[in-house]
Amino acid sequence: MAKSVAPGPCIGILALQGAFEEHRNIVQELGARTVEVRLPDDLDNDLDGLIIPGGESTAMAIVGERHGIFPKLKAFVQGGKPIWGTCAGMILLSNRAIMQKAGGQPLIGGLDVEVCRNFFGSQVSSFEVLLQLEGAAAAGSLGSRGPVSAVFIRAPAILEAGPGVEVLARVRATPCAQARNCVEEVYRVQQKQREELLQREGRPSAPPPSVSTAASEDGAKGRGRSGGEKICMEREEDGRMEVVVAVQQGHLLATAFHPELTPERWWHQYFISMCCQQAQTASKK
DSSP states (O other): OOOOOOSSOEEEEEOSSSSHHHHHHHHHHTTOEEEEEOSGGGGGSOOSEEEEOSSOHHHHHHHHHHHTOHHHHHHHHHTTOOEEEETHHHHHHEEEEESOOTTOOOOOOOEEEEEETTTTOSGGGOEEEEEOOOHHHHEETTEEOOOEEEEESSOOEEEEEOTTOEEEEEEEEOOOHHHHHHHHHHHHHHHHHHHHHHHHTTOOOOOOOOHHHHHHHHGGGOTTOOTTSOEEOEEOTTSOEEEEEEEEETTEEEESSOGGGSSOOHHHHHHHHHHHHHHHHHHTO
16 A cells, blocks of 8 residues: 655554544644555554554454454564554553453453443543643653643543553543443452552551542652552542553553544654654664
């Protein structure tokens, strides 16, 4: 497939299903070249990065398996070039997912997180909110940035992230009725593990910190940093939970929301900057 003619890095857009056209148009608007990726050979186009768009993760997985592209996608993840998964793309990049449809679904994997599909509810529960950026997103190559608008449509949420994962944004929300039981079970397991860790370290047992306590403790340290510890969700007294909705693990970027549906271009600029930095590093080797 011919690449669009434009300067800048060459970014693949997984075009199996979902919002690939919107991402393609924005990336080209920002001066990068694009390749629509549907077949395994499309990943051989000397790409500098790959976007896995939002859509229906189960449908994307079915089409991807039919085209035989999943082994190549997994190899691309291991290759170290930047990859950004949005909404369904975040689910596919995750190592673990709950609330899957009957029979489960294949995942590309690579991102050390556990996600809950449709955490916020059905399409009628869609919402838009301003997110406060953290970590590298708050003070990265694009400079400091204030809140960024985010659109959530049948969106997943990250319930747990490994020690190598950096949090870029969080949101406080009540899980939908369908997700609540699954999420509560994950929360109970996390609290049990917390108690066991305190016992092993000889520290007194204590209730999990509230959201406000966690924020004040992390404050000046840079809350987005994992500090070598597993990141878990936090629960407030009114039943709401603080969950992670944007993360970065090295060359992997994931957002639970749809940046392509807002006028802002910040997240696309951030990802393109990741691709440019990786390409410059590779050219020096």
